[in-house]
Amino acid sequence: MKLATLGWGVLGLLVLAAALEWHGHHRGYDDGVQATQAAAKKQVDAAVADRQLAEAQRAADALTLATVRRELKTLKDGLEAQRAISQAALDARDQLQNKLGKLLVQRTVEAQRAAHEDPQCADLARLPVCPAVAGQLWGPAASDQAGTSH
Amino acid sequence: MPAYRPLDRRLTAPIPAPPPPPANCSYQGQPAVCVLDGLLSIIQWQGVRERANADRATSATVTNQGTE
Numbered sequence: 001m002k003l004a005t006l007g008w009g010v011l012g013l014l015v016l017a018a019a020l021e022w023h024g025h026h027r028g029y030d031d032g033v034q035a036t037q038a039a040a041k042k043q044v045d046a047a048v049a050d051r052q053l054a055e056a057q058r059a060a061d062a063l064t065l066a067t068v069r070r071e072l073k074t075l076k077d078g079l080e081a082q083r084a085i086s087q088a089a090l091d092a093r094d095q096l097q098n099k100l101g102k103l104l105v106q107r108t109v110e111a112q113r114a115a116h117e118d119p120q121c122a123d124l125a126r127l128p129v130c131p132a133v134a135g136q137l138w139g140p141a142a143s144d145q146a147g148t149s150h
Numbered sequence: 151m152p153a154y155r156p157l158d159r160r161l162t163a164p165i166p167a168p169p170p171p172p173a174n175c176s177y178q179g180q181p182a183v184c185v186l187d188g189l190l191s192i193i194q195w196q197g198v199r200e201r202a203n204a205d206r207a208t209s210a211t212v213t214n215q216g217t218e
Binding site (some may be wrong): 017082085086089090092093094096097099100101104107108112114116120124125126127128129130131134137138 | 158160161170171173175176177182183184185186187188189190193194196197200201204205208211212213214
């Protein structure tokens with residue numbers, strides 16, 4: 001009877017020791033799992049943050065590129081429009097000069113006719129330009145022509 | 151937004167002076183320009199100015215500096 005009690009006592013102690021051992025192991029295991037999970041979560045968080053940063057950067061770059069493209073397009077369109085205006089002005093240039101030339105001939109003819117027909121201008125039509133002035137206006141040839149004959 | 155481009159030679163070529171007026175009068179026996187013809191030659195110079203200003207306006211347009 002005494003022996004049996006002792007046997008139960010030893011068995012109880014063994015069971016307690018086993019339970020404690022199991023509990024300790026389990027706690028150690030849990031700690032390891034938690035540490036691993038924390039480390040993994042940290043890495044995942046860092047990777048997510050990196051990805052978000054990269055995505056934001058990419059979006060900003062895309063926006064910048066779009067803006068630059070749009071500005072270049074505006075610039076190109078403006079330059080093309082100016083080029084067209086320039087070409088049109090150059091194309092019209094000779095025509096404009098010809099028109100001015102014709103108007104000038106017309107005006108000259110009319111002025112000469114009016115001047116030579118007007119008796120009030122007759123004195124001026126007979127009066128020669130003096131050599132000094134002729135030389136200044138039309139060069140030495142005109143001055144010689146106008147009669148500084150030596 | 152300036153758009154520089156080389157100016158066409160027609161716009162930069164020198165404009166020749168108009169020919170001197172005819173010598174329809176005489177001074178001391180030599181042919182001379184009459185005062186009336188001399189005055190009328192101002193019209194030719196006015197024409198030169200018009201041509202020059204027209205080319206200046208074209209140059210301004212070609213170089214995108216407006217039409218004034």
